[in-house]
Amino acid sequence: MTHEAKVEAVARAVREAAAAGVQVRPFKRRGVSHVVPLPKDGRFTQRPVDVTDLDRVLEIDRDARTCVAEPGVPFSRLVTETLANGLLPTVVPELEGITIGGAVAGCSVEGMSYKYGGFHDSAIEYEVVTGEGDVLACSPDREPHAFGMMHGSYGTLALLTRLKFRLVPAKPFVKLEYRRYDCVEAFHAAMLERCRADDFDFVDGIIHGPREHVLCLGRFTDAPPYVSTYRWLKVFYKSTRVRTEDYLTTHEYCFRYDTECHWLTRTFPPLEWWPVRLLVGKWVLGSTNVIRTYKRLEPLFGLKRRPDVVCDVFIPDGRFEDFCRWYERDYDFWPLWVVPYRIPKPYPWVSPGWAKGLGDFVIDCAVYGKPNEDPAVDASEQLERKTFELGGIKTLISRNHYTPEAFWQVYDRAALEDAKRRLDPRGAFPDFFTQFHRVG
Numbered sequence: 001m002t003h004e005a006k007v008e009a010v011a012r013a014v015r016e017a018a019a020a021g022v023q024v025r026p027f028k029r030r031g032v033s034h035v036v037p038l039p040k041d042g043r044f045t046q047r048p049v050d051v052t053d054l055d056r057v058l059e060i061d062r063d064a065r066t067c068v069a070e071p072g073v074p075f076s077r078l079v080t081e082t083l084a085n086g087l088l089p090t091v092v093p094e095l096e097g098i099t100i101g102g103a104v105a106g107c108s109v110e111g112m113s114y115k116y117g118g119f120h121d122s123a124i125e126y127e128v129v130t131g132e133g134d135v136l137a138c139s140p141d142r143e144p145h146a147f148g149m150m151h152g153s154y155g156t157l158a159l160l161t162r163l164k165f166r167l168v169p170a171k172p173f174v175k176l177e178y179r180r181y182d183c184v185e186a187f188h189a190a191m192l193e194r195c196r197a198d199d200f201d202f203v204d205g206i207i208h209g210p211r212e213h214v215l216c217l218g219r220f221t222d223a224p225p226y227v228s229t230y231r232w233l234k235v236f237y238k239s240t241r242v243r244t245e246d247y248l249t250t251h252e253y254c255f256r257y258d259t260e261c262h263w264l265t266r267t268f269p270p271l272e273w274w275p276v277r278l279l280v281g282k283w284v285l286g287s288t289n290v291i292r293t294y295k296r297l298e299p300l301f302g303l304k305r306r307p308d309v310v311c312d313v314f315i316p317d318g319r320f321e322d323f324c325r326w327y328e329r330d331y332d333f334w335p336l337w338v339v340p341y342r343i344p345k346p347y348p349w350v351s352p353g354w355a356k357g358l359g360d361f362v363i364d365c366a367v368y369g370k371p372n373e374d375p376a377v378d379a380s381e382q383l384e385r386k387t388f389e390l391g392g393i394k395t396l397i398s399r400n401h402y403t404p405e406a407f408w409q410v411y412d413r414a415a416l417e418d419a420k421r422r423l424d425p426r427g428a429f430p431d432f433f434t435q436f437h438r439v440g
């Protein structure tokens with residue numbers, strides 16, 4: 001089927017739902033969603049519009065270093081195709097099944113974020129289907145407000161159907177260097193120094209405990225002396241505790257956290273045992289398998305007081321050390337993944353007052369799997385509250401607790417309403433605030 005025919009089918013489905021007064025949401029038959037499943041999840045009750053077939057890379061222009069692709073392309077396939085041309089997206093989320101449309105409509109961070117921000121910051125143009133069922137091209141020159149607001153819209157404004165974005169030169173291997181610091185101050189200073197110097201291709205960090213901060217620095221190379229792999233028997237995040245350097249293929253570097261879904265496999269400790277990995281690893285490891293298993297176990301979540309905390313928060317760089325001291329004292333769940341992130345230009349969905357405090361350089365701190373069973377404290381709410389207090393932004397991919405007053409201090413209500421009027425005046429897609437507060 002041609003791209004145009006697929007888009008027309010999506011537009012028709014949206015028009016039909018709108019005519020029937022029914023709200024819609026994007027739905028993919030293949031792969032998994034990376035919005036954290038919640039017990040009795042009420043967030044996905046709208047009529048599904050099938051966007052599964054929108055999953056092709058349409059064009060890679062090696063000279064112009066651009067790519068045109070449909071939103072359902074998973075990063076693992078995109079990286080294979082761009083690397084074949086000596087190129088890479090500016091930001092590749094670590095899980096193989098995350099799609100380019102999901103990364104724009106949701107969020108994305110990675111080791112090149114210290115210079116490029118999120119994946120959406122590399123976007124040149126989007127094609128979307130509006131709530132009226134119209135096909136609209138948006139770019140910084142044409143429909144600039146709609147273009148800017150698609151990032152972080154989580155399916156509440158329009159459906160992405162085609163994306164054009166920039167690529168950067170890449171080599172086939174990455175050399176990793178690990179530098180250790182026993183306090184957050186030294187770690188933070190070293191991380192900023194490397195970001196300022198811009199002398200590595202990738203910068204991120206993993207904090208294994210209050211005295212174990214590891215700065216991970218990556219550089220492209222053509223000629224590695226050896227190549228490691230963490231796709232089966234060995235565990236990547238553990239290797240960062242003991243090694244001082246490593247070499248990976250660039251594809252494996254991009255998805256180095258995929259095998260364990262960061263460290264969510266730890267929820268079932270035998271999955272980290274060598275003999276178990278040898279016997280069943282091929283079938284149970286990998287983020288798509290891990291997330292599918294989580295979803296299958298969804299009914300059991302009802303037995304837990306609350307789901308484990310899985311969330312990214314963006315902390316203004318100036319408050320990062322405060323955040324870490326609080327985290328060490330009151331949160332105490334390790335590892336904590338840390339990614340420096342430059343906001344190339346202010347995001348229009350952040351309210352101007354909040355954007356001022358946030359600044360243009362933030363540190364993404366990602367918590368993967370903190371148990372949340374304490375009857376007295378909801379750890380998800382605690383993380384949200386601390387992030388708010390420090391002027392940061394919490395991604396909306398899991399549970400949200402904001403009051404409307406607090407929420408609209410962070411998000412720009414007028415900008416969202418403007419975008420809604422342009423893209424979805426009759427409300428074919430869910431309302432932004434309601435969508436994220438319907439958790440049961």
Ligand SMILES: Cc1cc2nc3c(=O)[nH]c(=O)nc-3n(C[C@H](O)[C@H](O)[C@H](O)COP(=O)(O)OP(=O)(O)OC[C@H]3O[C@@H](n4cnc5c(N)ncnc54)[C@H](O)[C@@H]3O)c2cc1C
Pocket residue numbers: 025026032033034035036051071072092093094095097098099100101102103104105106107108109110153154155156158159160161257261310397
């Ligand atoms: C366990 C876990 C680990 C993660 N690790 C990382 C990581 O390492 N790096 C990183 O950058 N991010 C990470 N994330 C966050 C992830 O990138 C975001 O949740 C992203 O939005 C997921 O995209 P997806 O392709 O899975 O889309 P989905 O989860 O299916 O959708 C995400 C949102 O985008 C909307 N959407 C999807 N397709 C479209 C479309 N075509 N048009 C309009 N809206 C659409 C959906 O409605 C939904 O609100 C992680 C999330 C989880 C749960």
